[in-house]
Amino acid sequence: MFNAPVPEPERGHTSPVVIPVHDVNPTRRTPYVTYTLIAVNVVVFLLMPGLAGSVAGDGGLAQLCRLHAFLDHYAAVPQELIHARMPQLVPTGGTGVGPQGPGCVVGPPGYDKSPVLSVLSAMFLHGGWLHLLGNMLFLLIFGNNIEDRLGHVRFALFYLVCGYAATYGYALLNADSGEPLIGASGAIAGVLGAYLVLYPRARVWVLVPFLIFLPLRLPAWLVLGFWFVLQAVYSAGEGVSAAGSVAYAAHVAGFLVGMLLAWPLRPGTPPPPEPRGLLWGRRARHGW
Incomplete structure (x- = not known):
């Protein structure tokens, strides 16, 4: 075994220029799946090893090594998804001092990893509080209406399909990348695409x-259309300095798949009510 630094994980969040607070679009049923997804994401985040380092950005080396060992096991990695190229050496979670200084100890993996299942587990992992809260805010605001339109079971399947499509779409464009990919933003981008259509x-x-x-009240086509344009521009290589480690191509893929899946439902979807007598996005007298 030897010591080596471990690269930062690729991740993505909604990275909004505007921050959504509330949509004027009531639902007929309680969005149990949306609430469950949010709860599971929060619980998994709190249980992730090395959380302090991932949140504050200044955690000790031992915390970071445990975190990267965890991500190597459960995050989606493009070269594993596309080429089934599993690494011979992975972080073990331990630390040591090598020729290049302190680093994480690596060794043969002590587990069998399924690349296909890693896409599912990666959808519930996040790299920090901003990453998590940004994703959950968008899911809370827009997910309830899509669940209301699709129903609970179909919405759960829709969410997973968009998440898988986003991850594999990114992996196809970065087939030789060994960077771990985490985050729910690909699946949530699919929710945003469906909302824009419906x-x-x-x-x-x-x-x-x-x-x-x-505070402004804007039409959804403007808010979500502008969001998508930004993701497309960044994924094409523009604004690279702002892109950082965000997997914008996954957002684009998830959004487009969400639009395609929702398009057949567009004719039968009732329009949202006209916003009259509003108080901060809510009807003052009609209870929603």
């Missing part, structure tokens, strides 16, 4: 950072 005229209360946070 409820383009729904109003969304957003906070726009302009000296202060300005």
Whole structure:
């Protein structure tokens, strides 16, 4: 065994220029699947090893090594998905001092990893509080209406299909990458794509950072359309300095798949109500 640094995981979040707060689009049923997905994501995040280091960015080497060993086991890795190329050496979670200084100890993997199942586990892993909370905010605001339209079981399947499509779409474009890919944003991008197709005229209360946070009520087609354009621009290589380690191509793939899956339901989807008599995105007298 020898010591080596472990690279940062690829991840993605919604990275909004505007922050959605509430949509003016009531539902008929309780979104149990949406709430369950949020709860599971939060619980898994809290149980991730090396959490302090991943959140604060200044954790000790031992914490980071445990975190990277965990991600190597449970995150999706493009070269594993496309080429079934499993690594001979992986982080073990231990630390040591090698020729290049302190690092993580690596050795043969002590587990059997299924690349296909790693896509599922990676959808519930996040790299920090901002990564988690950004994703869960978008899922909470837009997921309830898609679940209401699809039903609980079909929404759960829809979410998983979009997540898998996003991950494999990114992997196809980065087939030789050995960086772990984590995050729910690919699946949530599919939810956003479906929302744009089914409820383009729904109003969304957003906070726009302009000296202060300005509250505005904007149509969903503008909010989500602008979000998608940004993801497409970044995935094409523009604004690389802002892209960082965010997997924008996964957002684009998930969004497009969500649109395609929702398109057949568009004719039978009732339009959202016209927003009259609103108080911060809610009807003042009608209880929603």
